[in-house]
Amino acid sequence: MANVKLVGLWYSPFSHRVEWALKIKGVKYEFIEEDLQNKSPLLLELNPVYKKIPVLIHNGKSICESIVIVEYIDETFEGPSILPKDPYDRAIARFWAKFFAEKGPAVGRSFFLKGEEQEKAKEEVYKMLKVLDNELKDNKKYFVGDKFGFADIAANAAALWLGVLEEASGVVLVTSEKFPNFCAWRDEYINCSENKEYLPSRDELLAKLKARFQVAE
Structure with missing residues (x-):
């Protein structure tokens, strides 16, 4: 089974985009709540360029930026299509x-x-x-x-x-x-x-x- 984690904030619309995509695909994941006032070493390691949430961790590899992550989820996991076929x-x-x-x-x-x-x-x-x-x-x-x-x-x-x-x-x-x-x-x-x-x-x-x-x- 794929190891999927999401570093984010529960009240962030950007994190929520990723959660929505994961749920559509039926992917089980671990949610890691971040503190943007005291950014964790994990976030800084996973997203050293922008230092922002959300970050998806899939089998040890990190993907950043919510829209990029949604496309990645759509292409990687089976389930209903998120992007149109046409x-x-x-x-x-x-x-x-x-x-x-x-x-x-x-x-x-x-x-x-x-x-x-x-x-x-x-x-x-x-x-x-x-x-x-x-x-x-x-x-x-x-x-x-x-x-x-x-x-x-x-x-x-x-x-x-x-x-x-x-x-x-x-x-x-x-x-x-x-x-x-x-x-x-x-x-x-x-x-x-x-x-x-x-x-x-x-x-x-x-x-x-x-x-x-x-x-x-």
């Missing part, structure tokens, strides 16, 4: 994953920064949401085709974490008036029965993030 759809899925990787950091800045820097980050997030809202028009269920997959896993932070961060911080970025298609997609994403088993507890996530904002004050 080459065009696969390219589009990777496009959206890259979009979230590039635009996602602005979301964090819009909550944790103050003053002019925060306002600039908010504007960047509004532009991202406008793009997503347009992409999700006509009641589009998923980003690629009619099957949940790679791009949707990449979008997990937009689906769940963004709303929880809003509630925890009191900073509101998303309204159904401004972004109706995005909000409809988010509600479907969170409440869909096939996704619920893979999503972390919203209440536990909210409590954790509230605590972080209290410390930051």
Whole structure:
């Protein structure tokens, strides 16, 4: 049996992407909780370049960066496909994953920064949401085709974490008036029965993030 371990944080959307992929494939794994305030020698050894979570350890070899890890899991383990089979759809899925990787950091800045820097980050997030809202028009269920997959896993932070961060911080970025298609997609994403088993507890996530904002004050 393959020896699989995941170094991460239970409340991290990046770690969660990897956990989701492992669960889809039915892979048993050991989760190793990391402390980013006091990074372990294990993390620094496994990811000396970025020193970030998540890191997947498979048979003693480490793989870094959440989207890279998800692709590795899809290619390595048997089970339902995560990336689309069609080459065009696969390219589009990777496009959206890259979009979230590039635009996602602005979301964090819009909550944790103050003053002019925060306002600039908010504007960047509004532009991202406008793009997503347009992409999700006509009641589009998923980003690629009619099957949940790679791009949707990449979008997990937009689906769940963004709303929880809003509630925890009191900073509101998303309204159904401004972004109706995005909000409809988010509600479907969170409440869909096939996704619920893979999503972390919203209440536990909210409590954790509230605590972080209290410390930051």
